[in-house]
Amino acid sequence: MQILYFAWLRERIGHPKEELETSASTVAELVEELRGRGPRYAAAFEDMAAVRVAVDQELTELDAPLDGAREVAFFPPMTGG
Protein backbone atom coordinates (compact mmCIF):
# COMPACT_ATOMS: atom_id res chain seq x y z
CA MET A 1 0.00 0.00 0.00
CA GLN A 2 1.26 3.46 -0.87
CA ILE A 3 0.95 6.03 1.94
CA LEU A 4 1.11 9.74 1.04
CA TYR A 5 1.50 12.79 3.29
CA PHE A 6 0.81 16.41 2.43
CA ALA A 7 1.42 19.87 3.93
CA TRP A 8 2.42 19.86 7.61
CA LEU A 9 1.89 16.10 7.92
CA ARG A 10 4.58 15.62 5.27
CA GLU A 11 6.88 18.03 7.11
CA ARG A 12 6.38 16.37 10.49
CA ILE A 13 6.89 12.87 9.14
CA GLY A 14 9.84 13.93 7.00
CA HIS A 15 8.96 12.33 3.67
CA PRO A 16 6.12 12.60 1.13
CA LYS A 17 5.36 8.91 0.63
CA GLU A 18 6.24 5.33 1.51
CA GLU A 19 5.31 1.76 0.66
CA LEU A 20 3.89 -0.23 3.54
CA GLU A 21 2.83 -3.83 4.02
CA THR A 22 0.01 -3.69 6.51
CA SER A 23 -2.69 -5.93 7.96
CA ALA A 24 -4.73 -2.90 9.13
CA SER A 25 -8.35 -3.26 8.09
CA THR A 26 -9.43 0.36 8.68
CA VAL A 27 -7.84 3.79 8.40
CA ALA A 28 -7.87 4.08 12.21
CA GLU A 29 -5.90 0.82 12.56
CA LEU A 30 -3.41 2.05 9.99
CA VAL A 31 -2.95 5.29 11.96
CA GLU A 32 -2.29 3.27 15.13
CA GLU A 33 0.32 1.23 13.26
CA LEU A 34 1.99 4.37 11.88
CA ARG A 35 2.08 6.00 15.33
CA GLY A 36 4.23 3.05 16.46
CA ARG A 37 6.88 3.90 13.87
CA GLY A 38 8.41 6.68 15.93
CA PRO A 39 8.04 10.13 17.43
CA ARG A 40 7.72 11.92 14.08
CA TYR A 41 4.66 9.84 13.25
CA ALA A 42 3.27 10.24 16.76
CA ALA A 43 3.61 14.03 16.38
CA ALA A 44 1.92 14.02 12.96
CA PHE A 45 -1.03 11.97 14.21
CA GLU A 46 -1.30 13.62 17.62
CA ASP A 47 -4.57 15.45 16.92
CA MET A 48 -6.74 13.47 14.54
CA ALA A 49 -9.37 16.23 14.50
CA ALA A 50 -6.85 18.15 12.36
CA VAL A 51 -6.21 15.25 9.96
CA ARG A 52 -8.18 14.36 6.82
CA VAL A 53 -7.81 11.12 4.89
CA ALA A 54 -8.37 9.97 1.32
CA VAL A 55 -8.48 6.31 0.30
CA ASP A 56 -7.70 5.77 -3.38
CA GLN A 57 -8.09 9.54 -3.92
CA GLU A 58 -11.58 9.76 -2.39
CA LEU A 59 -12.12 11.72 0.83
CA THR A 60 -13.34 9.42 3.57
CA GLU A 61 -13.65 8.97 7.34
CA LEU A 62 -11.20 7.54 9.85
CA ASP A 63 -13.29 4.41 10.39
CA ALA A 64 -13.35 3.64 6.66
CA PRO A 65 -12.32 0.11 5.63
CA LEU A 66 -9.07 -0.43 3.74
CA ASP A 67 -9.83 -3.63 1.90
CA GLY A 68 -8.13 -3.55 -1.44
CA ALA A 69 -6.97 0.06 -1.08
CA ARG A 70 -3.82 0.88 -3.04
CA GLU A 71 -3.26 4.46 -1.92
CA VAL A 72 -4.00 6.18 1.40
CA ALA A 73 -3.25 9.89 1.87
CA PHE A 74 -3.16 11.95 5.07
CA PHE A 75 -3.37 15.76 5.08
CA PRO A 76 -4.77 18.75 6.99
CA PRO A 77 -8.11 20.40 6.12
CA MET A 78 -7.88 21.86 2.62
CA THR A 79 -7.23 25.55 1.96
CA GLY A 80 -7.51 26.04 -1.80
CA GLY A 81 -9.38 28.65 -3.79
Next chain:
Amino acid sequence: MSVSVQEDDFDVGAEMAAMSAGRQDIGALVSFTGLVREMAGGPELVLEHYPGMTEKALGDIEREARARWDLQDCRIIHRYGPLAAGARIVLVLTASPHRQAAFEAAEFIMDFLKSRAPFWKKEAGGSWVDARESDEAALDRWK
Protein backbone atom coordinates in the same frame (compact mmCIF):
# COMPACT_ATOMS: atom_id res chain seq x y z
CA MET B 1 -16.32 21.24 -19.92
CA SER B 2 -12.87 21.01 -18.51
CA VAL B 3 -10.64 21.19 -15.48
CA SER B 4 -7.00 22.36 -15.49
CA VAL B 5 -4.54 22.23 -12.61
CA GLN B 6 -1.44 24.17 -13.62
CA GLU B 7 1.50 26.27 -12.45
CA ASP B 8 1.04 28.81 -15.23
CA ASP B 9 -1.13 31.90 -15.10
CA PHE B 10 -4.34 32.03 -17.15
CA ASP B 11 -5.97 34.71 -19.30
CA VAL B 12 -9.52 35.38 -18.07
CA GLY B 13 -10.62 37.19 -21.22
CA ALA B 14 -9.23 34.50 -23.51
CA GLU B 15 -10.96 31.76 -21.50
CA MET B 16 -14.29 33.60 -21.63
CA ALA B 17 -13.95 34.25 -25.35
CA ALA B 18 -13.15 30.59 -25.97
CA MET B 19 -16.26 29.49 -24.07
CA SER B 20 -18.66 31.65 -26.05
CA ALA B 21 -16.92 31.48 -29.44
CA GLY B 22 -19.22 30.45 -32.28
CA ARG B 23 -22.29 30.04 -30.04
CA GLN B 24 -25.57 31.93 -30.03
CA ASP B 25 -27.36 29.92 -27.34
CA ILE B 26 -25.51 31.18 -24.24
CA GLY B 27 -27.37 33.93 -22.36
CA ALA B 28 -25.15 34.22 -19.28
CA LEU B 29 -21.44 33.75 -18.84
CA VAL B 30 -20.31 34.07 -15.21
CA SER B 31 -16.64 34.41 -14.33
CA PHE B 32 -15.11 34.19 -10.85
CA THR B 33 -11.40 34.90 -10.38
CA GLY B 34 -9.72 34.26 -7.02
CA LEU B 35 -6.61 36.34 -6.23
CA VAL B 36 -3.87 35.81 -3.65
CA ARG B 37 -4.40 38.26 -0.80
CA GLU B 38 -1.43 39.67 1.03
CA MET B 39 -1.24 37.94 4.39
CA ALA B 40 0.53 38.56 7.69
CA GLY B 41 3.11 35.92 6.80
CA GLY B 42 4.46 37.80 3.81
CA PRO B 43 3.76 38.84 0.23
CA GLU B 44 3.68 35.38 -1.31
CA LEU B 45 2.62 31.83 -0.68
CA VAL B 46 3.21 28.35 -2.02
CA LEU B 47 0.29 26.18 -2.96
CA GLU B 48 0.76 22.43 -2.60
CA HIS B 49 -1.69 19.92 -4.08
CA TYR B 50 -2.29 16.19 -4.48
CA PRO B 51 -1.69 15.39 -8.16
CA GLY B 52 -4.31 12.97 -9.41
CA MET B 53 -6.80 13.52 -6.62
CA THR B 54 -6.97 17.25 -7.34
CA GLU B 55 -8.13 16.74 -10.94
CA LYS B 56 -10.56 14.04 -9.79
CA ALA B 57 -12.05 16.17 -7.00
CA LEU B 58 -12.50 19.18 -9.30
CA GLY B 59 -14.06 16.95 -11.97
CA ASP B 60 -16.50 15.54 -9.38
CA ILE B 61 -17.48 19.08 -8.28
CA GLU B 62 -18.04 20.11 -11.89
CA ARG B 63 -20.17 17.02 -12.57
CA GLU B 64 -22.29 17.75 -9.49
CA ALA B 65 -22.81 21.36 -10.62
CA ARG B 66 -23.89 20.17 -14.06
CA ALA B 67 -26.34 17.72 -12.51
CA ARG B 68 -27.91 20.50 -10.41
CA TRP B 69 -28.07 23.36 -12.93
CA ASP B 70 -28.72 23.72 -16.63
CA LEU B 71 -25.16 24.59 -17.64
CA GLN B 72 -24.08 24.86 -21.25
CA ASP B 73 -20.42 24.86 -20.34
CA CYS B 74 -18.14 24.99 -17.34
CA ARG B 75 -14.41 25.54 -16.83
CA ILE B 76 -12.26 25.37 -13.69
CA ILE B 77 -8.58 26.38 -13.63
CA HIS B 78 -6.62 26.19 -10.38
CA ARG B 79 -2.95 27.07 -10.03
CA TYR B 80 -0.35 25.60 -7.71
CA GLY B 81 3.28 26.38 -6.82
CA PRO B 82 4.69 29.76 -5.73
CA LEU B 83 2.19 32.63 -6.04
CA ALA B 84 2.73 36.30 -5.19
CA ALA B 85 0.10 38.54 -3.59
CA GLY B 86 -2.18 39.83 -6.33
CA ALA B 87 -1.69 36.78 -8.55
CA ARG B 88 -4.65 34.95 -10.04
CA ILE B 89 -5.09 31.61 -8.29
CA VAL B 90 -8.41 30.17 -9.46
CA LEU B 91 -10.88 30.69 -12.31
CA VAL B 92 -14.43 29.37 -12.53
CA LEU B 93 -16.51 29.98 -15.65
CA THR B 94 -20.11 28.88 -16.03
CA ALA B 95 -22.42 29.37 -19.01
CA SER B 96 -26.20 28.96 -19.06
CA PRO B 97 -29.22 30.23 -21.02
CA HIS B 98 -30.30 32.44 -18.07
CA ARG B 99 -28.16 34.07 -15.39
CA GLN B 100 -29.43 32.43 -12.21
CA ALA B 101 -28.06 28.97 -13.07
CA ALA B 102 -24.64 30.36 -14.02
CA PHE B 103 -24.40 32.53 -10.86
CA GLU B 104 -25.49 29.76 -8.50
CA ALA B 105 -23.34 27.08 -10.12
CA ALA B 106 -20.22 29.28 -9.90
CA GLU B 107 -20.85 29.86 -6.18
CA PHE B 108 -21.48 26.16 -5.61
CA ILE B 109 -18.25 25.21 -7.37
CA MET B 110 -16.21 27.71 -5.33
CA ASP B 111 -17.79 26.62 -2.03
CA PHE B 112 -16.95 22.97 -2.66
CA LEU B 113 -13.54 23.68 -4.16
CA LYS B 114 -12.52 25.53 -0.97
CA SER B 115 -12.89 22.55 1.33
CA ARG B 116 -13.03 19.49 -0.95
CA ALA B 117 -10.21 19.98 -3.45
CA PRO B 118 -6.80 18.95 -2.03
CA PHE B 119 -4.86 22.22 -2.00
CA TRP B 120 -2.88 23.63 0.92
CA LYS B 121 -1.51 27.17 1.23
CA LYS B 122 1.81 27.83 2.96
CA GLU B 123 2.89 31.37 3.81
CA ALA B 124 6.40 32.60 2.95
CA GLY B 125 7.15 32.69 6.69
CA GLY B 126 6.73 28.92 6.83
CA SER B 127 3.33 28.52 8.46
CA TRP B 128 0.46 26.64 6.85
CA VAL B 129 -2.74 28.60 6.39
CA ASP B 130 -5.51 27.26 8.66
CA ALA B 131 -8.81 26.16 7.16
CA ARG B 132 -11.69 28.48 8.03
CA GLU B 133 -14.75 27.05 9.73
CA SER B 134 -16.88 29.41 7.64
CA ASP B 135 -15.68 27.57 4.50
CA GLU B 136 -16.95 24.25 5.84
CA ALA B 137 -20.20 25.90 7.00
CA ALA B 138 -20.72 27.36 3.52
CA LEU B 139 -21.43 23.86 2.21
CA ASP B 140 -24.57 23.54 4.35
CA ARG B 141 -26.63 25.83 2.17
CA TRP B 142 -26.30 23.42 -0.76
CA LYS B 143 -27.76 20.43 1.13
